[in-house]
Amino acid sequence: MSAPTPTQLDAARRATEPSQAEVDGLLRALREQPQRRFQLDLRIALSAAAAALVVGLLLHEPNYGDAPGPGARVELAEAGALRLGPSISLTGDASLIVTSASERGTVVTLTDGTVQAEVDPTGAWRTFAVRAPEGVTVRVVGTVFSVSWDAEEERGAVAVERGRVAVEGPEGDRAVAAGERWTWGGPGAATQVAASPVAEEAPEVVEPEEPEDEALRVEPPEAPEAAQVAPAPRPQATPEPERLAVVDPMEPADEPAPTSAEAAPRDYSDHLAFNRVDQATGPERLALAEAFLTRYPDSVLAPSVEAIRVDALAGERPEEALQRAEAWLAAHPNHPDRRLLLSLAAPIARDDLQDCGRALPWYRELVRMHEGGAEATNLSWAALCAAELQDPEAGALLDAALTHPQSPRALRPALKQARRALSSER
Amino acid sequence: MTGAIDTDTLAALRSGDARAQERFYRQHAPDVLRWVIRLGGPHVHAEDVAQDVFATALRRVGSFRGESSERTWLFAITRNVVRNARRRSALRRFVGLDVVPEPTDTARGPRELVEAEQERRAVQSALSTLKEAWREAIVLVDLEGYTAREAGEMLDVPEGTVSSRLHHGRKAFAVALEKQGVRR
DSSP states (O other), X not given: OOSOOHHHHHHHHHHTSOOHHHHXXXXXXXHHHHHHHHHHHHHHHHHHHSOOEEEEEEESOOXXXXXXXXXXXXXXXXXXXXXXXXXXXXXXXXXXXEEEEETTEEEEEEEEEEEEEEEOXXXXXXXXXXXXXXXXXXXXXXXXXXXXXXXXTTEEEEEEEESEEEEEETTEEEEEETTOEEEEESGGGOOBOOSEXXXXXXXXXXXXXXXXXXXXXXXXXXXXXXXXXXXXXXXXXXXXXXXXXXXXXXXXXXXXXXXXXXXXXXXXXXXXXXXXXHHXXXXXXXXXXXXXXXXXXXXXXXXXXXXXXXXXXXXXXXXXXXXXXXXXXXXXXXOTTHHHHHHHHHHIIIIISOOHHHHHHHHHHHHHTTOGGGHHHHHHHHHHHHHHTTOTTHHXXXXXXXXXXXXXXXXXXXXXXXXXXXXXXX | OOOOOOHHHHHHHHTTOHHHHHHXXXXXXXXXXXXXXXXXXXXXXXXXXXXXHHHHHHHHGGGXXXXXXXXXXXXXXXXXXXXXXXXXXXXXXXXXXXXXXXXXXXXXXXXXXXXXXXXXXXXXXXXXXXXXXXHHHIIIIIISXXXXXXXXXXXXXXXXXXXXXXXXXXHHHHHHHHHTTOOO
């Protein structure tokens, strides 16, 4: 068998051709993006000014019926109730902003008051999370709960009427079950706990899969024997915790701390948090990256998140992005993930800041790494920057770039021009 | 192949002109979505990834120098975004959080939709067994219809390298399609 037959190729083309409905769906989603970005900006501003709670809802169904669209401000007391998707109802006396509403998810910002959420666990929804300043995150594991924020007193509370929610906070993670209440902030800022620690919950242990190919290879967990650890019995029965725990890729609270050293499973919470960072867009991406680095500074994923932070900053604040990258590179001279940050620092310096002087050392280092497919491109940029700076090595670098077997075509005219200019000067 | 993006369009996109963005989306959405479906495999949500491609493109349009064609530039972004999406997808499956993307095409009937999805996933699974470089060459030349030279420009490799990748990739793709039950 030497090649697919024409019939197979036709079938492959047809099967992977997007339908008009799929293209239309993408176009609709793209049109919503600017509004979502705007609202995220707004949310950050509100967070700085007043305590803001973020309710994140990921829904299967894009049909929101009469639900307000992105950007809508809702006074819950006046509206009576807010229905989001087929499964979620919000009531109470609160000021809300619907910050996004699409099939990818809905985000609501609560600026003041109390919002009571009722979620149908059998409905078409995935997760429901409330994130508050001061590192407090409330995630739904149950069905009816309320979150309050008193902007004057700067005091918050989570009360659960039915089911259970998971709360992450500076004091650790815990579950708040039906009939319980958990508060934070306020005078003295002493956190009052009337809830069960989440750590009592049984860990979900998952056998790693074979990666699809070398591009997908993921480092195995540090403690493979964790897969053989029998989960501890759950402390209490809950309506739908299993289903929710499995489908929520956003919240790290699904992976509780080990209950004993002997039965310590691999703690995946940083991986789960990484997923949240990696999936976020716009200002939320930057905010989540910074939160990750505060919480998991020693995670193996921290360099990747540092790179995400630098990349997220680069669009708006390239100087700050480059400074962060340079600081990280200075602090980690031998780190195995150094290439990640180098690959960002060099083009930010060259493209965004037009500063070849800062780009050249990073390109030189990248070239020394002999980085497979990107080697010729890095070499070419190193040569162009060296030429611009009239660096003594410019000639040698230009020659090496021009004779490299994978010399990028797009840069060849510039390389040749720089070489000619250098030769004529001499 | 599409020529370089004109300077007026570039300026409008850089300034955040909504109408220019709409034209940009309409012009390229089918291509980007198809690339993502073909390169991304069965475990990535194509629409989400395509959105990320456009978000990245608009974020980076300020540094786009027009040294390559618009389509080549977008394809390069798509490759990177897809690569990240595949890595994330592998990580999610690794920790047991993977959710198989659901069909988003609501225009077709359930049975038709299921059959179309099965066929698509069979082809995507076959493509996913290939090395990344082979997959990209197969997608561009055998599925998208570019010449080896054009594919070389889009992949930033010499034409001969594309031909070599095609030679190896086609053999592996034929075997993979057979395994997935795609009829000869």
